[in-house]
Amino acid sequence: MPQSFTPEKNSNIVILTGAGISQESGLETFRDPDGIWSKVRLEDVATPEAFAKNPHDVHSFYNMRRERHRVATANPNHAHMALARLEAQWLGQVTVITQNVDSLHESGGTQNLIHMHGVHSKARCNHCQHIVSWEGDMSTETLCDGCGDAGGMRPHVVWFGETPLELGRIQAALVECDLFLSIGTSGNVYPAAGFISVVQKIGRAHTVELNLEPSLGAELFDEGRYGPATDVVPSYVDELLETL
Numbered sequence: 001m002p003q004s005f006t007p008e009k010n011s012n013i014v015i016l017t018g019a020g021i022s023q024e025s026g027l028e029t030f031r032d033p034d035g036i037w038s039k040v041r042l043e044d045v046a047t048p049e050a051f052a053k054n055p056h057d058v059h060s061f062y063n064m065r066r067e068r069h070r071v072a073t074a075n076p077n078h079a080h081m082a083l084a085r086l087e088a089q090w091l092g093q094v095t096v097i098t099q100n101v102d103s104l105h106e107s108g109g110t111q112n113l114i115h116m117h118g119v120h121s122k123a124r125c126n127h128c129q130h131i132v133s134w135e136g137d138m139s140t141e142t143l144c145d146g147c148g149d150a151g152g153m154r155p156h157v158v159w160f161g162e163t164p165l166e167l168g169r170i171q172a173a174l175v176e177c178d179l180f181l182s183i184g185t186s187g188n189v190y191p192a193a194g195f196i197s198v199v200q201k202i203g204r205a206h207t208v209e210l211n212l213e214p215s216l217g218a219e220l221f222d223e224g225r226y227g228p229a230t231d232v233v234p235s236y237v238d239e240l241l242e243t244l
């Protein structure tokens with residue numbers, strides 16, 4: 001490979017992904033100039049306080065997003081598929097941690113996947129915490145299968161101020177990581193934006209950012225590959241697989 005770093009063949013790879021990896025599948029990012037937060041205030045739709053105050057607006061925002069994501073799920077792009085190819089062929093462990101709530105990694109073929117901000121394809125009851133698969137719209141009238149109540153059903157996603165999912169599994173993967181890739185994320189949202197610092201502090205992994213442009217924490221990475229995910233991710237995966 002052109003870079004000086006060559007991973008051991010059975011090394012562990014951890015890959016953090018964000019909205020940028022799904023942009024070329026037709027889904028909006030959050031913080032780009034035409035992104036979701038340029039059209040709606042996150043405080044109005046992506047906090048537990050917003051849901052308590054105005055559940056109708058939160059439901060209609062997520063009903064619209066769920067439908068867009070359902071349509072896009074049929075279109076994993078070359079970046080999603082390259083990561084699945086890496087997982088299938090690499091001799092060590094490959095773990096994808098995604099901040100995305102779409103199902104494009106799954107439809108691209110990734111198996112070892114952590115959805116740290118939840119998924120659009122599930123709903124949860126705020127009253128009894130029962131989780132169910134979900135398609136279609138949700139409203140304040142929707143009844144929970146678990147407790148039978150109306151008014152508690154919400155998207156199974158992580159809003160600001162809520163604890164991300166599977167943090168124990170994530171920490172275990174970061175501790176064992178030899179190569180850390182960050183793809184399509186702006187580095188604005190914690191704790192995901194802090195994973196690079198966790199990995200650096202452990203001091204074992206080579207770190208690479210693959211993004212359209214340098215993110216907020218770009219200088220923390222050992223290397224950067226900049227361009228659309230469908231270009232830079234497949235070519236980086238090819239380089240890794242050529243070392244086998």
Ligand code: BJW
Nearest residue numbers: 018019020029030031099160161184185186189190212229
């Ligand atoms: C391309 C491309 C192409 C474009 N190819 N690239 C002060 C300081 C520090 C922290 C805090 C603070 N105040 C509050 C906090 C904590 C807070 C936080 O981080 N706030 C910041 C705003 C400061 N975090 C939380 O509240 C989190 N919980 C938490 O911290 O719990 C406490 C706790 C922590 C640890 C242990 C125990 C307890 C929860 C955060 C929840 C985030 N939720 C959302 C919504 C999910 C549901 C939904 O989808 O609606 O998650 S917000 C949104 O941002 C979404 C995303 O997953 C997340 C990250 O965005 P992402 O993916 O990076 O997207 P963008 O748009 O920002 O970037 C896209 C990038 O792609 C750009 O760089 C483009 O250039 C690039 N790109 N096209 C390649 N084609």
